[in-house]
Amino acid sequence: MSISIANIFSITNGQAAPICDVTAMDRRDFCQAIIEATGQGLRISALFGQPVGGGRTRLWAVLARDNKSLLLLLYTDIDGNRYDSLTPYCTQAHWFEREIFEQCGLEPSGHPWLKPIRFPTRTETAPRIGDADFFRVEGEEVHEVAVGPVHAGIIEPGHFRFQCHGENVFHLEISLGYQHRGVERKLVGGPDRRTLHYMETLAGDTSIGHALAYSELVETLGATSSPARAQVLRGIALELERIANHTGDLGALAGDVGYLPTLSYCGRIRGDALNMTALICGNRFGRGLVKPGGTGFDIDVQRRDELLRRLDILEKDLFVAIGLLWNSSSVMARFESTGTISGQDCKELGLVGPAARGCGVERDIRCDFPHGIFQLEQIPVSTCPTGDVFARGYVRWLEIQRSVTFIREQLKGLPGGDPLVAVGPLKPGRIAVSLVEGWRGEICHVALSDPDGKFAAYKVIDPSFHNWFGLAYALRGQQISDFPLCNKSFNLSYCGHDL
Amino acid sequence: MNFGRLALPVLALALAPLLPGIINRTKAVIGGRDGQPLLQLYYDLAKLVRKGAVYSHTTSWVFRAGPVVGLVSAVAVLAVLPLGGTSAPAGFSGDLIFMAYMLGLMRFFTVIAALDTGSAFEGMGASREVQFSALAEPVLLMALAALSLAARGSGASLGGGLFSLSAIYSHLSISTWMRSGPALLLVAGALWVVFLAENSRIPFDDPNTHLELTMIHEVMVLDHSGPDFAMILYGASLKMWILGALLAGLLVPVRSGNIWIDTGACVFGLFVLAVLTGVVESVMARLRLTRVPQLLVSAGFLSTFALALIIWS
Numbered sequence: 001m002s003i004s005i006a007n008i009f010s011i012t013n014g015q016a017a018p019i020c021d022v023t024a025m026d027r028r029d030f031c032q033a034i035i036e037a038t039g040q041g042l043r044i045s046a047l048f049g050q051p052v053g054g055g056r057t058r059l060w061a062v063l064a065r066d067n068k069s070l071l072l073l074l075y076t077d078i079d080g081n082r083y084d085s086l087t088p089y090c091t092q093a094h095w096f097e098r099e100i101f102e103q104c105g106l107e108p109s110g111h112p113w114l115k116p117i118r119f120p121t122r123t124e125t126a127p128r129i130g131d132a133d134f135f136r137v138e139g140e141e142v143h144e145v146a147v148g149p150v151h152a153g154i155i156e157p158g159h160f161r162f163q164c165h166g167e168n169v170f171h172l173e174i175s176l177g178y179q180h181r182g183v184e185r186k187l188v189g190g191p192d193r194r195t196l197h198y199m200e201t202l203a204g205d206t207s208i209g210h211a212l213a214y215s216e217l218v219e220t221l222g223a224t225s226s227p228a229r230a231q232v233l234r235g236i237a238l239e240l241e242r243i244a245n246h247t248g249d250l251g252a253l254a255g256d257v258g259y260l261p262t263l264s265y266c267g268r269i270r271g272d273a274l275n276m277t278a279l280i281c282g283n284r285f286g287r288g289l290v291k292p293g294g295t296g297f298d299i300d301v302q303r304r305d306e307l308l309r310r311l312d313i314l315e316k317d318l319f320v321a322i323g324l325l326w327n328s329s330s331v332m333a334r335f336e337s338t339g340t341i342s343g344q345d346c347k348e349l350g351l352v353g354p355a356a357r358g359c360g361v362e363r364d365i366r367c368d369f370p371h372g373i374f375q376l377e378q379i380p381v382s383t384c385p386t387g388d389v390f391a392r393g394y395v396r397w398l399e400i401q402r403s404v405t406f407i408r409e410q411l412k413g414l415p416g417g418d419p420l421v422a423v424g425p426l427k428p429g430r431i432a433v434s435l436v437e438g439w440r441g442e443i444c445h446v447a448l449s450d451p452d453g454k455f456a457a458y459k460v461i462d463p464s465f466h467n468w469f470g471l472a473y474a475l476r477g478q479q480i481s482d483f484p485l486c487n488k489s490f491n492l493s494y495c496g497h498d499l
Numbered sequence: 500m501n502f503g504r505l506a507l508p509v510l511a512l513a514l515a516p517l518l519p520g521i522i523n524r525t526k527a528v529i530g531g532r533d534g535q536p537l538l539q540l541y542y543d544l545a546k547l548v549r550k551g552a553v554y555s556h557t558t559s560w561v562f563r564a565g566p567v568v569g570l571v572s573a574v575a576v577l578a579v580l581p582l583g584g585t586s587a588p589a590g591f592s593g594d595l596i597f598m599a600y601m602l603g604l605m606r607f608f609t610v611i612a613a614l615d616t617g618s619a620f621e622g623m624g625a626s627r628e629v630q631f632s633a634l635a636e637p638v639l640l641m642a643l644a645a646l647s648l649a650a651r652g653s654g655a656s657l658g659g660g661l662f663s664l665s666a667i668y669s670h671l672s673i674s675t676w677m678r679s680g681p682a683l684l685l686v687a688g689a690l691w692v693v694f695l696a697e698n699s700r701i702p703f704d705d706p707n708t709h710l711e712l713t714m715i716h717e718v719m720v721l722d723h724s725g726p727d728f729a730m731i732l733y734g735a736s737l738k739m740w741i742l743g744a745l746l747a748g749l750l751v752p753v754r755s756g757n758i759w760i761d762t763g764a765c766v767f768g769l770f771v772l773a774v775l776t777g778v779v780e781s782v783m784a785r786l787r788l789t790r791v792p793q794l795l796v797s798a799g800f801l802s803t804f805a806l807a808l809i810i811w812s
Contacts, residue, residue, distance in 0.1 A: 264530040
C-alpha cells in the first residue's frame with residue numbers, strides 16, 4: 001500500500017497544532033510513510049518515543065519537506081516492546097532508533113547495529129558507564145586503537161574505537177553518553193523558571209540557538225508573537241554566535257595542521273566576536289539575551305554605533321587571518337581530499353549544517369524554513385561541492401562573510417518599539433515544532449503540551465545528533481592521523497548529543 | 500687526548516637545552532605572543548628530576564632502560580662531535596659511522612621502550628618513527644660521505660682519515676665552498692631535512708600538538724615521567740645540538756685557526772639554525788603523514804646527487 005506524502009498532516013516551522021488534528025497511523029503505515037517520504041528526499045528532523053501509559057509508547061516523527069517549507073507530523077502507538085526497524089530502508093533513522101531503544105526500551109527488530117547510543121541508567125541491570133561492545137574487524141593484521149573518553153586536550157569526553165590496518169582506518173565507532181544529564185526528563189512539566197537556563201546550557205556554545213528555538217516554541221504555544229525589534233535582535237545574536245564559533249573552528253583547523261598564524265589570530269578574533277555579544281547583553285555567550293516574548297536586552301544608539309565600528313574591524317581582521325589559510329599551499333594540501341563525503345551519502349545519512357553544505361547540499365533552515373527576521377531578510381545559502389575538510393572549512397568562511405553583511409544591514413535598519421512582550425499561557429493539547437539554523441546546523445525542538453498547558457514531552461535534537469555518524473563515516477579509508485583534523489572540521493557537541 | 504678539548508662536550512651539555520628555547524621564542528614573537536622564557540627547558544628539567552617516576556605494571560626493565568640508553572648514546576656522540584673547525588676530544592677514523600649508529604641506538608631504545616608499554620598509541624608512534632628514520636638515516640650517511648669527499652678534495656691530507664668527523668669538518672673551509680659550492684649546498688639542503696625530521700619539527704611532526712593520533716616522536720614518550728622524562732627531553736635537545744652542529748659546521752666555514760673564533764662562529768650558527776626552525780614552524784603546516792617519506796626520499800636524492808657531483812667534478 002502506498003501512502004501519499006501530500007495527505008500527511010503538516011505544519012510550518014514555529015506553528016502549533018492541536019494534537020487531535022494529527023491522524024494516528026498503525027505501525028505499518030507509520031514505517032511505510034517514513035520510508036516513502038525519506039525516499040523522496042524528505043529528512044527526519046525528529047523521531048522519538050513518548051510513553052503514554054499502559055505499557056504503550058507513542059512514536060512521533062517530524063519529517064522536514066525542505067522544498068515546501070513543511071513539517072510533516074505523524075505518530076503511531078505501539079503496544080509491546082518491538083516494531084519493525086526503519087534503518088535497513090532509511091539510513092538516517094539509524095541513530096534515532098537506537099535512541100528510542102535506549103530511552104523507551106522499544107526494540108526495532110532488524111536494526112543492523114542495535115545498542116544504546118548512551119549509557120542508560122533506566123534499570124538496575126544496565127551496564128556500567130563505559131561498558132559497551134564494539135564492532136570489531138577480525139584479522140591478523142588488523143589492530144584496534146581506543147581513544148578517550150579522557151582526552152589530551154581540554155575537550156568533552158567521548159570514546160572512539162578505530163579498526164585499523166596500519167595507518168588506514170577500516171571502521172570507526174563513536175561511543176558517547178559520558179555527558180548525559182537527563183535534561184529532557186527535567187523539561188517535562190515545564191516551562192518553569194529553570195527551563196530557559198537549561199536551554200542556554202544544552203550546548204554551551206549554542207546558547208542563543210537553543211534559547212531561540214525554545215522561545216519561538218513557547219511563543220507559538222502561547223499564541224504570542226514577538227515584536228519586530230526582538231526578531232531583528234535575535235537574528236543579530238544568532239549570526240554573532242555563528243561568526244564567533246566559525247572563527248574559532250577555522251583557527252582550530254589551522255592549529256591541527258600546525259599552522260600557527262591563523263590559529264593565533266582566530267583565537268583572538270573569536271574573542272572579539274564574543275565580546276560583541278557581551279556588549280549587547282553582558283554575557284559573551286548571549287545568556288539572558290533571547291527569552292520567550294522577545295529579548296532581555298535592547299541595543300541603544302551608542303551600542304549600535306560601537307557594534308558597527310567593531311564589525312568593520314572584525315571583518316578586516318578576519319580577511320587577513322583566514323585569507324592566510326586559503327593561500328598557504330601546505331595547509332591546502334592537508335585540507336583537500338581529507339574526510340570526503342559525497343552529496344548522495346550526505347543525503348542518506350541526513351547530515352545538517354556546514355557538514356551538509358560542504359557536500360554541496362543546499363540545506364539551511366534560514367532559507368528552507370524561514371522564521372523570525374529570516375522571513376524578511378534572506379541570507380544566501382553557502383555551499384561547497386567537494387565534501388572534504390576544505391569544503392567544511394570554506395563553507396564556514398563564506399557564512400562568516402554573509403553573517404557580517406547581514407548584521408551590518410540589520411543594525412542600520414533596526415525597527416523601533418519595545419523588544420519584549422508578555423507571553424500567554426501555553427494552549428493545552430498542542431504540538432509545536434521549532435527549527436533554527438544554529439552555527440552547527442539544524443536545531444529542532446518539539447514540544448507537546450498536556451491538558452494543563454504544561455510540557456507533556458519536550459524533545460531536543462541538536463545538530464550533533466545528525467552528524468556524529470557522518471564523522472564516523474567520513475573516516476572510512478582515511479589515515480588515522482587525519483582523524484583530529486576531520487573531527488575538528490565537524491566540531492560536534494558531546495553534551496548537546498547526550499542531553 | 501687533549502683535555503682542553505673536553506670543553507666542547509661540556510659546551511654542548513650546557514647549551515643544548517637553549518635551542519628549543521630559541522625556537523619557541525621565535526615562534527612566539529612571530530605569533531605576536533610573549534612566549535615562554537628562553538631558559539624554559541632548564542626549568543622543566545630541574546622540575547622533572549625532583550619528581551618521582553610512575554611505572555605501569557605492564558612494563559619491564561626495557562621501559563626503564565629506554566631513557567638512560569637514549570641519553571648515554573647522545574652523550575657518547577658528543578665525544579666525537581666537532582664544532583666547526585674545532586676537533587672533538589675523542590675523534591677517530593670511522594667515528595661518523597659511530598655517530599650514526601649511536602643515534603640509531605638511541606632511537607632503537609626509545610622505540611622498544613614505547614613498544615614495551617603495549618599501548619596502541621605508542622605502537623603507532625614507534626612504527627612511524629622507524630619508518631621515517633629508515634629513510635632519514637641513508638640521507639645522513641650519504642651527506643656525510645659527500646662532505647668527506649669534498650674535504651679530501653681540498654688537497655690537504657686528512658689527519659685521522661677519511662671517516663673522521665673532526666678531520667672532515669676541519670677541512671671544510673671557504674675554499675672548499677669555492678670549489679664545490681653547488682654540491683655542498685645540496686648537502687646542506689639534505690642535512691636540513693634530516694635536522695627537521697629527526698628532531699620531530701614541523702613539517703614532519705608537531706612538537707606542540709596534544710593530539711596523540713597525529714604524533715610521531717611525542718607519542719612514544721607519553722608514559723615516561725619524572726627523571727626519565729627529563730632524560731628524554733635532555734637527550735632530545737642534545738640530538739638537536741648534534742645534528743645542528745653537523746649543519747652549522749658546514750654552513751659557517753670559519754676556519755681561522757683561532758679556537759675561540761671558530762667555535763664561537765659555529766655556536767652562533769647553531770642559534771641561527773634554531774631561529775630558522777622557528778620561522779619554518781611559524782609559516783607552514785605540517786605534512787600529511789603519507790607525504791613524509793616522499794620528502795625524505797627527495798632529500799636522499801639531493802645528497803646522492805651531491806655525492807655524484809663531487810666524485811665526477
